[in-house]
Amino acid sequence: MRIELNNIGHRYVDGPLLFHGLSVTLLPNHVYALTGPSGSGKSTLLGIIAGWIRPSNGEVSKQNVDSMRWVFQNPHGIAQRTVLDHVSLPLLAKGLTRKQAEYEAVPALKRFGLNHVADHRFSDLSGGEAQRLMLARAFVAHPSLMLVDEPTAQLDMHTAATISDALTRIAQSDTIVVVSTHDPRTRDACTDVIDLKDFQ
Ligand SMILES: Nc1ncnc2c1ncn2[C@@H]1O[C@H](COP(=O)(O)OP(=O)(O)O)[C@@H](O)[C@H]1O
Numbered sequence: 001m002r003i004e005l006n007n008i009g010h011r012y013v014d015g016p017l018l019f020h021g022l023s024v025t026l027l028p029n030h031v032y033a034l035t036g037p038s039g040s041g042k043s044t045l046l047g048i049i050a051g052w053i054r055p056s057n058g059e060v061s062k063q064n065v066d067s068m069r070w071v072f073q074n075p076h077g078i079a080q081r082t083v084l085d086h087v088s089l090p091l092l093a094k095g096l097t098r099k100q101a102e103y104e105a106v107p108a109l110k111r112f113g114l115n116h117v118a119d120h121r122f123s124d125l126s127g128g129e130a131q132r133l134m135l136a137r138a139f140v141a142h143p144s145l146m147l148v149d150e151p152t153a154q155l156d157m158h159t160a161a162t163i164s165d166a167l168t169r170i171a172q173s174d175t176i177v178v179v180s181t182h183d184p185r186t187r188d189a190c191t192d193v194i195d196l197k198d199f200q
């Protein structure tokens with residue numbers, strides 16, 4: 001499994017050139033930090049990697065990438081449902097029984113530091129817990145590709161550190177993970193850095 005970005009460049013109609021000449025190979029078991037200031041094109045590049053945005057230049061080729069999850073900047077969940085419900089849902093959707101789904105969900109909750117809130121409702125979670133829940137829910141589906149857009153943007157420093165820990169733990173998971181961020185600590189938690197500054 002791999003994703004090759006070959007000489008990618010992008011500008012929106014009438015907009016400035018955001019980046020150009022970006023060539024990189026993305027592999028499983030890596031967590032790539034996609035860095036650059038606000039407005040530099042991080043979310044755009046995630047969209048290009050996802051295949052939602054066609055780049056103005058270059059091409060993206062994907063080999064054996066058959067599933068993808070996108071984790072948004074603001075956690076969205078169902079207020080009255082528990083943490084365990086949220087993480088079980090993608091597994092139930094795959095056809096697992098409730099019991100099997102919970103059996104697989106529990107280690108994912110541990111991995112993201114959520115085991116102590118497994119039976120808490122989404123509406124009662126802190127910002128950091130809710131964001132980790134979004135990561136856990138994406139992770140449990142074992143996607144080939146996970147795209148995470150500014151996971152710590154809305155969080156205080158301490159809470160952001162718990163997200164960074166969680167990202168480190170996703171690295172060995174046969175998933176290609178790309179995290180856009182302008183938080184140095186989130187960047188340091190990743191295994192590789194793609195800095196858009198190098199492609200301006
Ligand atoms: N759909 C769009 N059409 C035109 N311009 C856009 C669109 N999406 C983003 N932009 C512009 O492209 C630039 C890069 O945006 P974005 O990729 O969101 O940057 P970042 O995620 O690094 O903050 C910004 O100036 C933004 O206003």
Ligand SMILES: [Mg+2]
Binds near residue numbers: 044180
């Ligand atoms: Mg963005």
